[in-house]
Amino acid sequence: MSATFTREVLADGPGDVAKIADYVETAMTRLVGRELKRRGIVVGVSGGIDSSVCAALATRALGPERVFALLMPEADSDPDSTARGRELCEQLGLSYELEDIAPALEALGCYRRRDAAIRRVFPEYGAGWRQKITLAEGLLDTDRVSYFNLTVASPDGALQTARMPTDAYLEVVAATNMKQRTRKLMEYFHAEARNYAVLGTPNRLEYELGFFVRGGDGLADLKPIAHLYKTQVYALAEHLELPESIRSQPPSTDTYSLPQTQEEFYFALPYDRMDLMLWAWHHDVPPAEAATVMELEPEQVERVYRDIVAKRRMAERLARDAAKVEEISLAPKMS
Numbered sequence: 001m002s003a004t005f006t007r008e009v010l011a012d013g014p015g016d017v018a019k020i021a022d023y024v025e026t027a028m029t030r031l032v033g034r035e036l037k038r039r040g041i042v043v044g045v046s047g048g049i050d051s052s053v054c055a056a057l058a059t060r061a062l063g064p065e066r067v068f069a070l071l072m073p074e075a076d077s078d079p080d081s082t083a084r085g086r087e088l089c090e091q092l093g094l095s096y097e098l099e100d101i102a103p104a105l106e107a108l109g110c111y112r113r114r115d116a117a118i119r120r121v122f123p124e125y126g127a128g129w130r131q132k133i134t135l136a137e138g139l140l141d142t143d144r145v146s147y148f149n150l151t152v153a154s155p156d157g158a159l160q161t162a163r164m165p166t167d168a169y170l171e172v173v174a175a176t177n178m179k180q181r182t183r184k185l186m187e188y189f190h191a192e193a194r195n196y197a198v199l200g201t202p203n204r205l206e207y208e209l210g211f212f213v214r215g216g217d218g219l220a221d222l223k224p225i226a227h228l229y230k231t232q233v234y235a236l237a238e239h240l241e242l243p244e245s246i247r248s249q250p251p252s253t254d255t256y257s258l259p260q261t262q263e264e265f266y267f268a269l270p271y272d273r274m275d276l277m278l279w280a281w282h283h284d285v286p287p288a289e290a291a292t293v294m295e296l297e298p299e300q301v302e303r304v305y306r307d308i309v310a311k312r313r314m315a316e317r318l319a320r321d322a323a324k325v326e327e328i329s330l331a332p333k334m335s
Helices: 014-035 049-062 079-092 102-108 110-118 166-194 204-208 230-239 262-267 271-282 287-294 298-319
Strands: 041-044 067-071 095-098 130-135 148-153 159-163
Touching (some): 014 230, 041 166, 049 079, 049 230, 067 079, 067 166, 079 095, 102 110, 110 166, 130 166, 148 166, 204 298, 230 271, 262 271, 271 298, 287 298
Parallel strands (some): 041 067
Antiparallel strands (some): 130 148, 148 159
């Protein structure tokens, strides 16, 4: 039997949000000290809502003296993101370090490889140009598998958009994923130098629907908000009294040089609607009932449900351990 579904199912009251915060903080204290046996936490602070909430919860759980923050901009980062990250660290009283990863990415060929793939679509692309990748079609509008568009802006601001061939798309994404993997390398350097744990910052949408990079932002010792919907993360940000500049920031990738939202790149729905649809799917809400609440057609809800199933399969593949010919148990030997 399905649960009662309304648009308020994730609208926790102040008391409930406080309980969520207390629950996560208590768990973090236990996990870091008793299970991970680490002295503190390293967290990459992007200036976005998720990493900011994680940093604040870690600070409340362990104290600011046992939380170390990293700001890791690169050539395509929005300077405002770094400014928001600094503002957060100063409000929380955290020690932090700015690690500009652009030189490392340049040496690895991140930008060169990406630009070579882009020029297969737009031969004139070069210095001073900007770019982003977007889904070509909305999730609610078609049963077809969506493809990706590449949008570029010339130095004078003129925009051009074209469909990406699969090989160019894969190469651009592969090069861009170096950013997340390089950031994780820096996080583990600072964590190992302090005997700290690395904090992962995905919310439930990102974790469950596979919006993370294997070996990049998907890699961590502890993921304290992976069970929380994005709606709940925003409620926590208000409860924790994080800076308004962070609480009012819409979810974005801050990965491509043109502004790009998570909705247009991956989820194809605003986070608040995707939260509700994922909740409805988990609670076996029939498409017709969900459609009435969400003011959609049942066929549109069915498309979203199918997309959830497909993305969860991808998330499972991204999160699984390496395949082995034979499994070896690392559990303690029983005497």
